[in-house]
Amino acid sequence: MWVTDERCEEVVHSTWDMGSDMDPMSSVLVKVSHCQEQLSTWNKKVFGNVRCKLAKVRKQLEKEEARSMAGGRNDRLALLNEELQKLMALEERKWSQRSKSDWLRYSYQNTKYFHCRASERNKRNYISGIENAASVWTKEES
Numbered sequence: 001m002w003v004t005d006e007r008c009e010e011v012v013h014s015t016w017d018m019g020s021d022m023d024p025m026s027s028v029l030v031k032v033s034h035c036q037e038q039l040s041t042w043n044k045k046v047f048g049n050v051r052c053k054l055a056k057v058r059k060q061l062e063k064e065e066a067r068s069m070a071g072g073r074n075d076r077l078a079l080l081n082e083e084l085q086k087l088m089a090l091e092e093r094k095w096s097q098r099s100k101s102d103w104l105r106y107s108y109q110n111t112k113y114f115h116c117r118a119s120e121r122n123k124r125n126y127i128s129g130i131e132n133a134a135s136v137w138t139k140e141e142s
Contacts, residue, residue: 011035011042050094054087 015035020027061080068074095114129139 005046007042007046008039011038014038047090050087050090054084054091057084057087 012035015038016031018031018034020030022030057080061077061084064074064077064080068077095118129137131137
């Protein structure tokens with residue numbers, strides 16, 4: 001999602017171009033950490049929660065369609081439809097990136113399916129503990 005937005009590159013450049021008096025390795029670590037913070041803040045400000053925005057626009061669209069059918073004005077209808085299409089494209093891109101699959105190329109557009117795939121992969125990749133040389137399992141305490 002981010003790479004397609006020009007402002008993402010600006011955030012990275014502005015963060016990365018900051019000077020540092022540290023040794024090169026420490027400087028890179030600090031820049032990566034700072035870049036992560038800035039991108040996270042930027043993401044919340046620019047994209048926000050796409051799923052919530054999508055639900056909100058759908059409700060607004062339903063209200064406007066009902067108002068239009070009752071003889072009201074429908075000038076906001078086109079704007080809401082356009083906004084809905086943009087948000088759906090963002091949601092699709094997000095799940096495409098998370099799913100690591102080529103299903104979208106073949107018109108498989110079931111968001112619930114992609115959510116399940118990504119969640120399953122997350123569960124499968126979770127490391128609950130590590131077995132040491134003495135064959136004893138060590139688990140992280142929460």
